[in-house]
Amino acid sequence: MFPREITAMLIKTLTDRLSAADITPQEVYLNRRQFMAGSAGLLLPVSAIAALPAAKSPLSTSEKPNSRDDITGYNNYYEFGTGKDEPALYAQRLKTRPWTVTVDGEVTRARTFDIDSLLKMKLQERIYRLRCVEGWSMVIPWIGFPLADLLKQVQPTSRARYVAFETALRPGEMPGVARRVLDWPYREGLRIDEAMHPLTILAVGLYGEVLPKQNGAPVRLVVPWKYGFKSIKSISRIHLLEKQPPTSWNMAAPNEYGFYSNVNPAVDHPRWSQATERRIGEFFKRKTLPFNGYGEQVAGLYRGMDLRRNF
Template identity: 60%
Template sequence: MLIRHPLDIPPSEITDPARYAARRKFIQTLLLAGGAGALGVARGNPPAATPGASLGKLQSSPFSLTDDKATPFKSVTSYGNFYEFGPDKESPARHAHRLRTRPWSITVDGEVKTAKTFAIEDILNWAPLEERIYRMRCVEGWSAVIPWVGFPFSELLKRVEPTGNARFVEFWSLADPEQMPFVRLPLLDWPYVEALRLDEARHPLTILAVGMYGETMPKQNGAPLRLVIPWKYGFKGAKSIVRIRFVEKQPATAWTKAGPDEYGFYSNVNPDVPHKRWSQSHERRLGEFFKRKTLPFNGYAEQVAGLYAGMDLRKYF
């Protein structure tokens, strides 16, 4: 069902701006004072990117929709966001080796007829794995072209029965301070939770990814299971998913709570809506010097614009 008018986030779920600013200042002070050492995490240069296990023969996908050259594996695995392992772009590669990806299970609950828990090994056998080369755009202004390996979210819907009340889907990331030391700090309201409208989640471009570049997912990129929505900014793609919850009302998500005037629920790539602190009109691919013009919906407008027909995309950003 196409939902044209989203529900407002309840004021009680939104972080006060003053609290958010104080939180950021606290984190900056802690890190400058060597707080990372107090957390028991190592400093220094990130380790070199190492390949994972091959995922074998992959099914070709008609949804790649780009002829752009893939960004080098090293660039994608050494630079990125995964706040559970630290706030700077090199932190995930430096600290994610702590993550234990086996055993791993994902609970599916909420507005479903029967809640279920799946082991990651079972999920890997749900459908032939596809390689999909997607353009990805981050809100900070950098972008990449990544060959993801995974399957459509609709494969999950085949195995659970959402009730008629299900209108949104939440994706919960692991938040274990033993494995993820920066969860001990109030960088965000843990656990990291992202969400989509149900029609966005079931769109054929939305995938649950288990790998990239033909190999199992690197820990710093969200192993063993992450969400990929190529027409939205990268922070919508929850990493290291442990729970998928179907709900009736639009939920507050990690970044909408942290900065509601900067990070909207929809987070569709829109070059005409600037971030509060920078423009979104251009982007720089990892490994490239010159910037390029940002495309509406990250270049996937033909496929997804109909999801938002009649909506003011400046208001619902």
């Protein structure tokens, strides 16, 4: 067990160091990764590294994405431990195949989607800013499709006002759930109009490849104008309902994490300021933007709402 993990770590470190996606042409870099994966396969099984073709999107930011090392080496995924480096070490145990996502509740055509059918959706690259509630941010080149594309297939009823999401719960593969740091399984929720918004996507890939496990493989939510914890990982169930669903961080500390959790520099976390953020890789801090800079597209969703009370 132990030497195996060390070997896996070494190979991961080696492949990540060699990848440098931002300076190597992608074709060359993909071939090299496949070669590395191939040689690693002689020692132990490595999940297949598959390229995902995706169309560019006008909704992407032109800001420079963080490196693959940054994005895959600094994660909050408490099912695999509360340290930022733990998901990269332990999430490799998660079996992401076979995988299904059940979509049910207030819909006319409830359905269970196989992960292969989700990978066959019309994929787009969406380069989004991600702002963590802890005060750091990154720019991440996701690959995915609008959540609306999936929801339209199940035909929400008129009573579907909210969408609840649930992360798979696998105590055998998730060492972090042995401790009740949160009330497992991890749960999140959106209002139906937030879920149907074109910026809201289900991501299945990152940097041109299938999603790494520490980033929420095989399929996760990305809602770029909300704090990162709203973008739930490794989704196994989506449930449409009439009432606002309970959400994990809100259940854990209702005075600190609201249901909406829109990025808002004017509303501080009770224990720390949200006015600024450190973009990973930068020395100076940046001013945090309302709705994480997506206000033009999403502010209308909250017209007439007191965002201090509905934080």
